[in-house]
Amino acid sequence: MGEVIAAAKVKSIVIYPIKSCRGISVLQAPVTSTGFRWDRQWVIVNEKGRMYTQRVAPNLALVEIELPNEAFAEGWEPSSNSFMVIRAPGMDLLKVSLVKPRAIIDDVSVWEWSGSALDEGDEAAEWFSNYIGKTSRLVRFDTVSQTRSTNPDYAPGYKTMFSDEFPILLISQGSLDDLNMHLKEQIPIDRFRANIVVEGCKPFSEDLWKEIIINKLTFCSVKLCSRCKVTTINQQTAVANPELTEALKGFRSDIILRPNNNPKGKVYMGQNLVWKDCYGEGNGKVIRLGDPVSVLRQVSSTADAAA
Known part of the structure; x- marks a missing residue:
């Protein structure tokens, strides 16, 4: 050696749980095969399934994300009472369950990759649509069915x-x-x-x-x-x-x-x-x-x- x-x-x-939104400073972080746990596990997409980032929606920089402190302990798994809390100027607080949703959305694209993702539902979609000012949905990477190679x-x-x-x-x-x-x-x-x-x-x-x-x-x-x-x-x-x-x-x-x-x-x-x-x-x-x-x-x- x-x-x-x-x-x-x-x-x-x-x-950074949601791509292009604010990050969470932590004392420790579990490492997985796709990077740190929770990092860029979510992305906001438009009506065609294409990602939104600060390049086109700079106000995403003001979206604050909070996860339970225990989410960064190795081996922790969410329960029905575990949420990602989302805040932004002029917006009501949004809570997204950390238990994986069942709904699937197809034709999601991030740069060169396209595939299906888990849809976080209408409440989150309306929240981000109102905040960005364009039709939006919040989706989660489906680690069970999808792979995005480097x-x-x-x-x-x-x-x-x-x-x-x-x-x-x-x-x-x-x-x-x-x-x-x-x-x-x-x-x-x-x-x-x-x-x-x-x-x-x-x-x-x-x-x-x-x-x-x-x-x-x-x-x-x-x-x-x-x-x-x-x-x-x-x-x-x-x-x-x-x-x-x-x-x-x-x-x-x-x-x-x-x-x-x-x-x-x-x-x-x-x-x-x-x-x-x-x-x-x-x-x-x-x-x-x-x-x-x-x-x-x-x-x-x-x-x-x-x-």
Whole structure:
């Protein structure tokens, strides 16, 4: 295995139950084959079954999600009294049962994937339709009948639910601190919607990591995260400001970082992960705040990382 380098520790863990809505900061989170439990398990879709995200509905940034505290204990299962609670400005509180619904909706699509999903019912549909201002339904990934594979060019054999591409996104506090030195107005880490934030390493160290261990769980870094319009949206106000994109173009674009790799003007912030041993057996598959992050393998430069 070679030398194991203690590189950082886990500063925060965030779960995003509904795609493009606010996350939940937790003390610990169980890891599954599709990422953290509950993460991007729900998505809001239009009348054609296509996903809504902050790209077209920026006010989703203001939708707050609450799950029972015990939902993040390993092995916990919901009962008829277990709910996801949803709040948003100007809206009544919405409660969605965590017991899986029976109704199925077909032709749901998230990026390249399409399939069926579990329909959370008319009350949730009306709530999101009123909030977004367009016909909407809230649906849940059907883990029993559906599979959404990750891009086989980067992570063959792995799967996710309704995340953009891969199950887990990691970023370092040092990277954010470095970025903020390039900005007129400081931004918080929530702009990047990462699941794991680590601290104690140099800025952009995560670019180089190929294989890491957190609490005896091994994760593979599969692709630098190219950033989109959502990072420009203030997650507290839902107002966009293009300054962030312009700043990233100045020092985090593929033109600068990867000039010999067919650059296309993408900008990078964060690293996508898959859990290497996700189909193994046993307990203890939990990541906690403060867990050390050790590097098993890394590349020598960002130009050598997959992107």
